[in-house]
Amino acid sequence: xxxxxxxxxxxxxxxxxxxxxxxxxxxxxxxxxxxxxxxxxxxxxxxxxxxxxxxxxxxxxxxxxxxxxxxxxxxxxxxxxxxxxxxxxxxxxxxxxxxxxxxxxxxxxxxxxxxxxxxxxxxxxxxxxxxxxxxxxxxxxxxxxxxxxxxxxxxxxxxxxxxxxxxxxxxxxxxxxxxxxxxxxxxxxxxxxxxxxxxxxxxxxxxxxxxxxxxxxxxxxxxxxxxxxxxxxxxxxxxxxxxxxxxxxxxxxxxxxxxxxxxxxxxxxxxxxxxxxxxxxxxxxxxxxxxxxxxxxxxxxxxxxxxxxxxxxxxxxxxxxxxxxxxxxxxxxxxxxxxxxxxxxxxxxxxxxxxxxxxxxxxxxxxxxxxxxxxxxxxxxxxxxxxxxxxxxxxxxxx
Amino acid sequence: xxxxxxxxxxxxxxxxxxxxxxxxxxxxxxxxxxxxxxxxxxxxxxxxxxxxxxxxxxxxxxxxxxxxxxxxxxxxxxxxxxxxxxxxxxxxxxxxxxxxxxxxxxxxxxxxxxxxxxxxxxxxxxxxxxxxxxxxxxxxxxxxxxxxxxxxxxxxxxxxxxxxxxxxxxxxxxxxxxxxxxxxxxxxxxxxxxxxxxxxxxxxxxxxxxxxxxxxxxxxxxxxxxxxxxxxxxxxxxxxxxxxxxxxxxxxxxxxxxxxxxxxxxxxxxxxxxxxxxxxxxxxxxxxxxxxxxxxxxxxxxxxxxxxxxxxxxxxxxxxxxxxxxxxxxxxxxxxxxxxxxxxxxxxxxxxxxxxxxxxxxxxxxxxxxxxxxxxxxxxxxxxxxxxxxxxxxxxxxx
Numbered sequence: 001x002x003x004x005x006x007x008x009x010x011x012x013x014x015x016x017x018x019x020x021x022x023x024x025x026x027x028x029x030x031x032x033x034x035x036x037x038x039x040x041x042x043x044x045x046x047x048x049x050x051x052x053x054x055x056x057x058x059x060x061x062x063x064x065x066x067x068x069x070x071x072x073x074x075x076x077x078x079x080x081x082x083x084x085x086x087x088x089x090x091x092x093x094x095x096x097x098x099x100x101x102x103x104x105x106x107x108x109x110x111x112x113x114x115x116x117x118x119x120x121x122x123x124x125x126x127x128x129x130x131x132x133x134x135x136x137x138x139x140x141x142x143x144x145x146x147x148x149x150x151x152x153x154x155x156x157x158x159x160x161x162x163x164x165x166x167x168x169x170x171x172x173x174x175x176x177x178x179x180x181x182x183x184x185x186x187x188x189x190x191x192x193x194x195x196x197x198x199x200x201x202x203x204x205x206x207x208x209x210x211x212x213x214x215x216x217x218x219x220x221x222x223x224x225x226x227x228x229x230x231x232x233x234x235x236x237x238x239x240x241x242x243x244x245x246x247x248x249x250x251x252x253x254x255x256x257x258x259x260x261x262x263x264x265x266x267x268x269x270x271x272x273x274x275x276x277x278x279x280x281x282x283x284x285x286x287x288x289x290x291x292x293x294x295x296x297x298x299x300x301x302x303x304x305x306x307x308x309x310x311x312x313x314x315x316x317x318x319x320x321x322x323x324x325x326x327x328x329x330x331x332x333x334x335x336x337x338x339x340x341x342x343x344x345x346x347x348x349x350x351x352x353x354x355x356x357x358x359x360x361x362x363x364x365x366x367x368x369x370x371x372x373x374x375x376x377x378x379x380x381x382x383x384x385x386x387x388x389x390x391x392x393x394x395x396x397x398x399x
Numbered sequence: 400x401x402x403x404x405x406x407x408x409x410x411x412x413x414x415x416x417x418x419x420x421x422x423x424x425x426x427x428x429x430x431x432x433x434x435x436x437x438x439x440x441x442x443x444x445x446x447x448x449x450x451x452x453x454x455x456x457x458x459x460x461x462x463x464x465x466x467x468x469x470x471x472x473x474x475x476x477x478x479x480x481x482x483x484x485x486x487x488x489x490x491x492x493x494x495x496x497x498x499x500x501x502x503x504x505x506x507x508x509x510x511x512x513x514x515x516x517x518x519x520x521x522x523x524x525x526x527x528x529x530x531x532x533x534x535x536x537x538x539x540x541x542x543x544x545x546x547x548x549x550x551x552x553x554x555x556x557x558x559x560x561x562x563x564x565x566x567x568x569x570x571x572x573x574x575x576x577x578x579x580x581x582x583x584x585x586x587x588x589x590x591x592x593x594x595x596x597x598x599x600x601x602x603x604x605x606x607x608x609x610x611x612x613x614x615x616x617x618x619x620x621x622x623x624x625x626x627x628x629x630x631x632x633x634x635x636x637x638x639x640x641x642x643x644x645x646x647x648x649x650x651x652x653x654x655x656x657x658x659x660x661x662x663x664x665x666x667x668x669x670x671x672x673x674x675x676x677x678x679x680x681x682x683x684x685x686x687x688x689x690x691x692x693x694x695x696x697x698x699x700x701x702x703x704x705x706x707x708x709x710x711x712x713x714x715x716x717x718x719x720x721x722x723x724x725x726x727x728x729x730x731x732x733x734x735x736x737x738x739x740x741x742x743x744x745x746x747x748x749x750x751x752x753x754x755x756x757x758x759x760x761x762x763x764x765x766x767x768x769x770x771x772x773x774x775x776x777x778x779x780x781x782x783x784x785x786x787x788x789x790x791x792x793x794x795x796x797x798x
Contacts, residue, residue, distance in 0.1 A: 051721030051729045051745075081717055083730065083746050116714025117747035226718050301700060301785070302793060309794030315515025318480055319625050322450030330450045331482065346450075347482050348516035386700075388794075391787045394701060395708030 008142055009159035011170045012195045013037050013237035016140035018147035021128035023121070024076025024114060029147035031128050034071040034191055035101055035136055040235035041197070042068035042109065043204040045211045047228035053080035054090040055110040056227060062109060063231075066200030069107040071191055071231055072097040074125065075148050075176075077114040078187065080226040089120040096126045100133035111229045113150055113176065113187040141193070145174040148189050151393065152177045156265045158258045162250050169196045169238040169251065173258050177266040187227035188215060190262060196251055197236025199243065206242065206252050207232045214259035218267050218382045219298050230259075267382050272389030275307045278367040282378035283334075289326045290379035293370065296324035304386035312357035314343050321370060332373030338366050407541055408558035410569045411594045412436050412636035415539035417546035420527035422520070423475025423513060428546035430527050433470040433590055434500055434535055439634035440596070441467035441508065442603040444610045446627035452479035453489040454509040455626060461508060462630075465599030468506040470590055470630055471496040473524065474547050474575075476513040477586065479625040488519040495525045499532035510628045512549055512575065512586040540592070544573040547588055550792065551576045555664045557657045561649050568595045568637040568650065572657050576665040586626035587614060589661060595650055596635030598642065605641065605651050606631045613658035617666050617781045618697050629658075666781050671788030674706045677766040681777035682733075688725045689778035692769065695723035703785035711756035713742050720769060731772030737765050 018032035044063040046056050062068065072093050079086050094108040101108075112120075145155035159172040175190040198206075211230055232255075234242075242248040268276050279298045284290035297303055300320040306313040314335050321328060335343035337357040342349055360366050417431035443462040445455050461467065471492050478485050493507040500507075511519075544554035558571040574589040591606075610629055631654075633641075641647045667675050678697045683689035696702055699719040705712040713734050720727060734742035736756040741748055759765050 049718060049721040050727050051717055078714075081714065081729070081742075081746055083744070116718065117742075226714075226721060305790055305793040308790065311794070315477075315480065315625075318450055319448060319515065322448040322625060328449050330480070343480075343516075345482070347480055386790065388787045388790045391704055391707065391785065391790060394704040395710070395787075 007159055008157055009161055009170050009172050010138040011172050011193045013235045014193045015136035015138055016144050017132060017136040018140070018143040019128050019132045021074070021124050023074055023124055029143060030075045031125060031132060032073050032144040032147040033097060033132055033136060034144060034193060034233070036069050036193070036233055036235040038235055038237065039067050039069045039107060040233040041200055041203050042066055043200065043207040043232045044109070045207060045230040047225060049226050049228070051081065051226045053078050053112060053227040054082055054086035055079055055112045056229060057087065058090045058094070059109050059111070059229065059231070062106060065106065067107060068109050068233060069103050070097055070101055071109045071111065071233070073111040073144070073148055073189065073191070075113050075150055077112060077118055077120050078116050078227050079112040079120050080116045082117065082119055085119055089122050092122045093125055096122070096129050100129040109231055111189050111227070111231070113148060113189055113227055116226060141172050141174055144191065148174065148176040150176065151271060152269055154269060156262050156269070158261045160254050160258055162254050164240055164247055164250055167238060167240050169194060169240045169247070171254055171258055173262060175262040175266060177269045187225040188266065189227070190215070190230040190259070192230070192232040192255070192258070194232070194234050195236065195238035196234050196247060197241035198234045202242045202248065203232060203234055206248065206255060209252060210255040210259045213256055214263040217380060218263045219295055264382060267384050270384035271393045272387040273384035274364070274387055275385040276365045277307055277383050277385070278380060279383060280367060280369045280378060280380045281372065282369065283371040283373045283375060284377040284379070285375035287377040287379055290377050291381070292326050293321055293324045293372065294379050294381040296320050297368070297370065298381045298383040301386055304383070307361065307385035308387045310358060310361040312337055312342060312354055312361055314348060317368065317370065318343065318346070328372055329374060334371040334373065336369040337361065406558055407556055408560055408569050408571050409537040410571050410592045412634045413592045414535035414537055415543050416531060416535040417539070417542040418527050418531045420473070420523050422473055422523055428542060429474045430524060430531060431472050431543040431546040432496060432500070432531055432535060433543060433592060433632070435468050435592070435632055435634040437634055437636065438466050438468045438506060439632040440599055440602050441465055442599065442606040442631045443508070444606060444629040446624055448625050448627070450480065450625045452477050452511060452626040453481055453485035454478055454511045455628060456486065457489045457493065458508050458510070458628065458630070461505060464505065466506060467508050467632060468502050469496055469500055470508045470510065470632070472510040472543070472547055472588065472590070474512050474549055476511060476517055476519050477515050477626050478511040478519050479515040481516065481518055484518055488521045491521045492524055495521070495528050499528040508630055510588050510626070510630070512547060512588055512626055515625060540571050540573055543590065547573065547575040549575065550670060551668055553668060555661050555668070557660045559653050559657055561653050563639055563646055563649055566637060566639050568593060568639045568646070570653055570657055572661060574661040574665060576668045586624040587665065588626070589614070589629040589658070591629070591631040591654070591657070593631070593633050594635065594637035595633050595646060596640035597633045601641045601647065602631060602633055605647065605654060608651060609654040609658045612655055613662040616779060617662045618694055663781060666783050669783035670792045671786040672783035673763070673786055674784040675764045676706055676782050676784070677779060678782060679766060679768045679777060679779045680771065681768065682770040682772045682774060683776040683778070684774035686776045686778055689776050690780070691725055692720055692723045692771065693778050693780040695719050696767070696769065697780045697782035700785055703782070706760065706784035707786045709757060709760040711736055711741060711753055711760055713747060716767065716769065717742065717745070727771055728773060733770040733772065735768040736760065
């Protein structure tokens with residue numbers, strides 16, 4: 001049984017909640033806790049940026065234990081580029097959460113999103129925690145999704161329940177967007193809670209596979225933040241376990257769907273975005289080649305600006321393909337906008353098809369398929385357009 | 400003796416001119432010819448895009464002869480992605496120019512800039528050529544600079560005369576911009592005329608060195624057009640020759656300065672640009688590393704948008720450094736805006752210095768210096784900001 005993605009399900013054994021601590025924003029929730037009533041198996045995927053925020057460094061260390069019971073997260077301050085003090089502050093956040101929840105400090109994971117380079121005022125967090133801990137509840141996930149927003153325009157949360165024999169497991173995941181490209185503020189954060197049981201190795205593997213086909217297949221311009229974090233807690237309360245191959249298969253499928261759903265929401269909520277574009281490159285010699293070409297096209301400001309202008313400007317696409325740094329044969333390239341086959345053998349197909357392609361671009365969602373004609377491999381990347389509003393939002397973001 | 404860069408000098412033995420042929424634009428010059436009265440030694444540097452326009456493919460072939468006497472260039476149509484017919488058309492342009500000028504076809508080089516994927520109407524060019532050939536004159540370079548403009552807002556042309564013993568040589572070069580990133584229309588074209596003599600190998604080497612430190616050190620977002628072309632004709636009329644080491648040294652220096660001047664003009668004329676930013680990365684283990692970091696910063700839409708917003712957002716810069724794909728040590732990074740040392744050991748230096756850095760960003764020109772603290776190598780890249788006008792210009796460019 002599958003629930004509608006818009007129903008937010010409670011996950012047995014988990015409580016959550018958020019408060020307005022006043023870290024940066026006034027009058028909105030900015031501090032959240034997720035708590036598993038029993039220690040859970042934990043897995044994590046973190047930013048590949050070589051400048052890592054303090055909470056990322058702390059989590060990378062703690063996730064090796066593969067056990068966690070709580071996540072504390074704040075918005076408004078990224079606690080990045082904050083040196084030794086930043087590490088102290090991240091630890092202090094964990095310690096304060098552990099104290100309020102009555103658990104070991106090492107079982108607390110930490111995440112932060114916000115401005116880079118400002119020291120945290122942890123006392124604000126310490127003061128807010130007793131109240132927050134007291135009001136955690138099973139239905140609190142949506143508060144977490146709200147508290148982690150920065151310039152997101154809507155909270156991002158997806159739930160699924162899956163029956164297996166006479167039991168069922170539930171997965172609820174919250175995320176916040178990297179909008180378009182926002183390494184300083186729009187960190188991508190995602191927290192997944194489930195009541196399946198798992199061993200650490202398989203849980204990590206399942207998470208990595210799901211991230212690869214979701215968050216790692218969206219782009220806005222290739223920026224990765226200093227704080228990007230995906231955490232998965234699996235508390236085993238359902239009695240189902242990934243050691244059962246049927247359960248593992250069902251869980252992987254569900255997690256893939258949930259993270260893809262969140263990833264697509266992030267693209268749709270891209271800053272100033274008006275288009276959701278699926279870019280597929282096929283006919284590539286290898287998947288790596290296909291991915292490289294897809295990313296080059298998806299990240300070309302010129303291509304993205306043409307999407308915004310609803311201009312079926314295939315010349316910009318083919319020029320991006322040509323500079324992707326992989327061998328291509330221009331005369332073998334086919335390009336389709338949805339089903340309109342606009343470019344055949346590297347050449348345009350005339351005004352009539354171009355008008356049809358322009359019509360495709362008027363939709364809010366459309367696909368661009370590029371066939372390199374060189375092999376069997378393919379890759380898909382999801383992206384949005386580059387708009388005047390994006391510039392407006394980012395030019396004066398901090399001020 | 401060095402002339403002011405704004406004086407356009409005639410180059411002995413060269414004539415040039417342009418006409419309004421009506422290729423795309425109405426009532427403006429769009430077809431130009433540069434002609435050396437004697438066959439010249441020729442060198443060329445072309446786009447690294449794997450999708451190359453027909454005139455680029457033709458020139459790459461012809462430049463192997465290292466001899467040329469004329470360049471024919473049009474704006475309004477790039478003759479790219481035009482298949483076998485495009486090659487025919489490029490050859491027909493060369494043939495028509497050769498006929499009008501009374502020289503061998505193989506001595507004619509061709510360049511085009513404009514929309515990708517539209518077949519050329521060569522008959523328009525053939526009809527215009529007799530008139531054009533009849534009006535070529537020594538003072539015609541500025542007409543060429545105008546005729547090759549697309550969305551450039553000013554013609555780009557630089558001249559120098561250098562005395563050597565009792566002789567002197569002259570170099571005049573015209574360019575058009577890749578504005579910001581405009582693979583479909585704002586091809587970078589540059590034509591250099593000089594009266595020094597040269598052997599082909601040394602001429603090519605001198606040109607490549609000059610291009611490396613000028614056009615290959617500017618960026619807007621890494622796009623390279625299908626048509627980028629730099630051609631250098633050296634007709635030997637001055638009696639000076641690159642075989643003389645003193646002459647070679649003087650010519651290299653002059654050519655470096657001239658091409659840098661044009662490259663900077665291209666950045667300044669970037670679409671919608673309001674800032675000219677010099678990004679220097681030093682303290683790198685290798686020059687390649689330095690260049691990679693400098694380009695990643697210079698091409699980050701988020702960094703460029705902050706420049707537009709006059710926001711000294713060093714968090715975006717350090718995050719770009721972190722994702723450049725090279726090993727770094729965050730705690731060793733220093734960042735200066737002009738002389739304001741804003742980031743020390745990977746951390747911000749407080750509100751006062753940030754205010755001073757914000758003041759720096761209010762200038763039209765400023766520099767960002769990033770010291771990685773890891774070695775002796777450095778690299779400099781020139782770029783501009785990303786503005787709302789850029790989006791406006793590019794979203795509706797073709798329509």
